[in-house]
Amino acid sequence: xxxxxxxxxxxxxxxxxxxxxxxxxxxxxxxxxxxxxxxxxxxxxxxxxxxxxxxxxxxxxxxxxxxxxxxxxxxxxxxxxxxxxxxxxxxxxxxxxxxxxxxxxxxxxxxxxxxxxxxxxxxxxxxxxxxxxxxxxxxxxxxxxxxxxxxxxxxxxxxxxxxxxxx
Numbered sequence: 001x002x003x004x005x006x007x008x009x010x011x012x013x014x015x016x017x018x019x020x021x022x023x024x025x026x027x028x029x030x031x032x033x034x035x036x037x038x039x040x041x042x043x044x045x046x047x048x049x050x051x052x053x054x055x056x057x058x059x060x061x062x063x064x065x066x067x068x069x070x071x072x073x074x075x076x077x078x079x080x081x082x083x084x085x086x087x088x089x090x091x092x093x094x095x096x097x098x099x100x101x102x103x104x105x106x107x108x109x110x111x112x113x114x115x116x117x118x119x120x121x122x123x124x125x126x127x128x129x130x131x132x133x134x135x136x137x138x139x140x141x142x143x144x145x146x147x148x149x150x151x152x153x154x155x156x157x158x159x160x161x162x163x164x165x166x167x
Contacts (some may be wrong), residue, residue: 027031034126051081054070054107059103060104089108
């Protein structure tokens with residue numbers, strides 16, 4: 001099942017009602033609650049698990065590249081890295097030149113992530129069961145399609161004012 005976005009030059013017959021931001025936040029809160037409950041058993045928050053996972057798979061990585069990949073600003077990344085560095089799970093060290101920095105995962109960070117991975121897997125399987133695998137696949141496809149369209153460098157064509165309610 002594949003979700004498709006409406007082409008920007010084709011106006012839909014019916015406009016969405018309500019605030020998209022509010023609806024997405026409601027969904028995100030529900031999904032996050034499930035992951036947070038499972039990851040808490042390993043002493044991690046969802047954002048911490050994500051950072052450990054991304055640094056494990058992409059590291060060593062420059063903080064700016066990590067922030068861009070995770071779609072977060074540099075100050076948020078720095079704030080989120082601090083407890084992981086303090087716990088000894090990540091390390092920020094000098095890069096190739098004196099001005100650059102690289103984020104590395106430590107052995108303790110690998111162990112912590114491995115400890116939390118079973119909780120992440122349980123949350124993922126629970127979500128798949130509750131929503132249905134086809135719906136989760138469609139949601140992933142829609143998100144993957146929408147993210148580049150919302151990138152800072154995406155063209156801002158056909159923006160229309162809507163009379164929809166604010167959140």
